[in-house]
Each structure stands twice: as C-alpha cells, then as structure tokens.
Amino acid sequence: MGRVDVDILIVGAGFAGAATAYHLARAGRSGILILDREATPGVHSSGRNAAIVRQHVEDAAVEPLMAEGAAVLRDGSLATFERRGLMLLGHSGTDVRTYFPRARGTGRWCPNDGTVDVAGLLATYLADQRVAFNTKVRAWEQVDDAIHVTTDKGTLACNILVNAAGAWAGRIGDLDLIPMNRHLFVTTTLDWVRPDAPCVWNTDGGLYFRPESDGLLLSCCDETPDLPGHYREDPNVLDTLARKLKKLQPGLGDLAVRSSWVGQRTFAGDRRFVIGFDPRCNGVFHVAGLGGHGVTSSWAVGRLAADLINGKQDPLAAPFAPDRLLTEVIADRHNEQELAKLGTT
Ligand SMILES: Cc1cc2nc3c(=O)[nH]c(=O)nc-3n(C[C@H](O)[C@H](O)[C@H](O)COP(=O)(O)OP(=O)(O)OC[C@H]3O[C@@H](n4cnc5c(N)ncnc54)[C@H](O)[C@@H]3O)c2cc1C
Incomplete structure (x- = not known):
C-alpha cells in the first residue's frame, strides 16, 4: 500500500463539489479536501447564473432531482429563498x-418556484469543509490503489478523486463535455x-x-x-x-x-448530468455536466453523489452514469475505423 494523504479529494468548489462534500460530511465521511483553482468560491458558473429555482424541466430523468432540490431550498434553511x-x-x-x-x-x-441567494447557498455547503483555494489540479494518475493528483502546489494521494470541475470537468475527467x-x-x-x-x-x-x-x-x-x-x-x-x-x-x-x-453551462451530448464512478479507473468519480440546472438540483445532486460514493444504490442514478458517454466514444471510434476500412474517410 502506498501513502494516502486524504480519503476524498474533490476538484471544484462550485455547487457540484460543494454539495457533494456537504452530503459526504453529513453521512459521516471525514478526510475530505476540496481544491479550487480560484481564490474564492463562485468565480465560475456557480456565481454567474440566474439564481432561479425551477422544478419543471423537459427531461423526465432530471426532473426528480430538480423537485428534490427545490423542495429543500424552498424551506429557506440553507439560504434565503424568495417564493x-x-x-x-x-x-x-x-x-x-x-x-x-x-x-x-x-x-x-x-x-x-422562485429565486435563491446563490452565494449564501454555496457558503452553507462549504461551511465546515476543508477547501484549498488557489490550487490548480494539473493531472492525476492511478498508482496501485490510490490516485496521485498533481497540483501547482505539489502532489497529493487520495482514495477517491471527485471531478466536479464544471467547465473544466471534460479535461480533468477525459469526458466529452462542452x-x-x-x-x-x-x-x-x-x-x-x-x-x-x-x-x-x-x-x-x-x-x-x-x-x-x-x-x-x-x-x-x-x-x-x-x-x-x-x-x-x-x-x-x-x-x-x-x-x-x-x-x-x-x-x-x-x-x-x-x-x-x-x-x-456545461453539457454532455445528451444534456444529462454525469454522476457516477468512471468505469475506466477505480476511485475516480464524476459530478459534472449540470448544464443550466446546477443551482436548483444542487442538494439532490450532492445527495446522490454522496450516496453512490458510499456504495448505496439509487434508481435515480442510472440515466446519469458516465458509462454512456464512454460507450458513445467507443462506438464513434468503431464507426470511424469501419469507414476507414471502406475507404470513405
Ligand atoms: C448564465 C447561467 C444561468 C444559469 N441559471 C441557472 C438557474 O437560474 N438555475 C439553476 O438551477 N442553474 C442555473 N445555471 C446553472 C448552474 O449555475 C450550474 O449548473 C452550476 O453552477 C454548475 O456548478 P459546477 O460546480 O459544476 O461548476 P462551477 O461553479 O464552474 O465550479 C467548478 C469549479 O471547479 C474549479 N476548477 C476547475 N478546474 C479546476 C482545476 N484544474 N483545479 C482546481 N479547481 C478547478 C473552478 O474554479 C470552479 O470553481 C446557470 C448557469 C449559467 C452559466
């Protein structure tokens, strides 16, 4: 066994990373560290949105997470909510x-529905969390059972790496996100x-x-x-x-x-969230592609991510599994190879 500095390392202190950390802590997990490249929270999408809490959306898979998130925000205990x-x-x-x-x-x-104080909500999720701001993740690799993460401040080893890097999540997690x-x-x-x-x-x-x-x-x-x-x-x-x-x-x-x-707003090709372990690499977990719904759904997304990290199953999770993106990539590559064989590319 190699060295491990933290149990769970989360890249990104926006709604995806902050809400995941909040729920992991509520579930009793310790040894969580959030890294963010910026000096303060909310520099990117989580501080540049319209703050609307809207529970009815077109996608039937996403709507339960919007409803669950909105119900919690509505009671006003996490941050000021205007109904x-x-x-x-x-x-x-x-x-x-x-x-x-x-x-x-x-x-x-x-x-x-209504509007929520987004800065207050993000602060609630991050309260009591260990966050290292001004720390940029540059790369990571699997070494035995651990993930070694290289940052501009040095290297850290963790058991689980959570990719919640918003617009950068595609780069951090090698996923097709736009x-x-x-x-x-x-x-x-x-x-x-x-x-x-x-x-x-x-x-x-x-x-x-x-x-x-x-x-x-x-x-x-x-x-x-x-x-x-x-x-x-x-x-x-x-x-x-x-x-x-x-x-x-x-x-x-x-x-x-x-x-x-x-x-x-960062999307997968099918515009569904990407929440789950990466089938290519043990211990890498994605909470990404929240598109235009990451404020409203934040509570539920964090809850679902924490449950999955803790090994609990949830039927709501299936449509968001990262596997689907990788299958598309493999299918695209296969098609390209077939076309190349036919001399059509
Ligand atoms: C114009 C607009 C309007 C919107 N309106 C609404 C709305 O009304 N209601 C709603 O529910 N949602 C809305 N959204 C969507 C919502 O804002 C996003 O879904 C949500 O903020 C995404 O959160 P995130 O944590 O994934 O990304 P971010 O908030 O971008 O967080 C990602 C974090 O990762 C950090 N990071 C990235 N790369 C690295 C690295 N290499 N090392 C360390 N840290 C890194 C970044 O600094 C950043 O802080 C809107 C979005 C936009 C842009």
Missing part, C-alpha cells in the same frame, strides 16, 4: 397577466417592476426574465460553445434579446441595459 413563483409560457393555461401585468402569454403557473456561453443582462431601474414579481419563462421562444435590483434580469437563452473560462461578450446577443422581446414580450417596452455578463 415568487414562475410562469412557464408556451402552452395553454393560466394568463401570465394575472401575475405579471405587462407580460404576454399563457402557460403553467408554478407557485412554489461548455456553452450564455449572457445575462440587468436593466436600469424600472418603476413598474414589483420586487416580488414572478420569474417568466417563454419556453417556446427561449427568453426569460425576473426582477433584479429595481429592474429586470433577462436572458435570450443563447448558447455558444467555447473553451473553459472564456467569457467573451458577444454584442450580437443584445440584438437577439431585443428582437425576442419585441416579438414575444412587447409590453415590456424599450429596456436599457445597466450590466451584463457571460457564464458557462
């Missing part, structure tokens, strides 16, 4: 004007926006907005693949937002933007 409700526009149902007089459309009224840039815009003060107004989501046209700092926070649901950590603002996205507003929500009028930023 403002959310209108999912795009099909017949409730008229949005009941809740947001200047908006237009009908859809599903979700009274229990970071997609999305812009968020905050308007100047709008005296007609009630601070407790609901979130409104045009699922058909790709547009959402909610109250923020005396104005509105908006997104036109853009997604552009980019390299991890590249947050280039694209001026064309503001034009897209203006066009969508005019078409879908003309009642909001002309809006002036006070601030904007870009964040990255």
